[in-house]
Amino acid sequence: MLCDSVVHGSHVMKLPWMISAITWVQWLLGLSSAVLVVYLLALTRSRETLNAKDPAGEIQGLEIGAAVLVLPAVAYLVSAYAMQKGRRWGWWLALVMNIVSAAVFLYGVFDADTQQVDKDVIPFAAGFVVVVAWLLWPRVRKFFWSGQATAD
Numbered sequence: 001m002l003c004d005s006v007v008h009g010s011h012v013m014k015l016p017w018m019i020s021a022i023t024w025v026q027w028l029l030g031l032s033s034a035v036l037v038v039y040l041l042a043l044t045r046s047r048e049t050l051n052a053k054d055p056a057g058e059i060q061g062l063e064i065g066a067a068v069l070v071l072p073a074v075a076y077l078v079s080a081y082a083m084q085k086g087r088r089w090g091w092w093l094a095l096v097m098n099i100v101s102a103a104v105f106l107y108g109v110f111d112a113d114t115q116q117v118d119k120d121v122i123p124f125a126a127g128f129v130v131v132v133a134w135l136l137w138p139r140v141r142k143f144f145w146s147g148q149a150t151a152d
Contacts, residue, residue, distance in 0.1 A: 026080035
């Protein structure tokens with residue numbers, strides 16, 4: 001498997017299942033974000049977009065959406081790679097990215113203009129809150145903060 005072990009010096013250490021699983025979650029977040037970027041850019045060339053009332057405006061909106069998602073995609077992938085290697089900074093990057101994502105979606109749940117709750121956003125917000133909780137789970141946190149993971 002891609003992230004079942006980490007190299008320490010001259011030996012390979014098997015990762016605990018919780019560490020492997022949360023690392024896979026980070027990989028999936030990064031890959032799905034990257035796929036979404038590619039999809040948004042592909043939509044800029046679609047027949048529906050090009051035949052829209054204001055194709056330039058729609059294309060610009062899709063490009064902005066893709067640009068906004070590039071940084072999180074890269075950050076998720078970098079954090080997953082670093083976590084796979086047992087790096088503490090990878091855990092930190094994953095934690096910060098998931099807290100920011102949870103905050104963005106939680107903010108999106110409440111529509112300031114209409115004072116209504118957008119129920120479609122709640123599962124995304126809850127998902128990121130679960131990932132943050134998982135990263136802060138004592139066994140996961142201790143793995144990256146103990147001597148088991150490398151600090152560099």
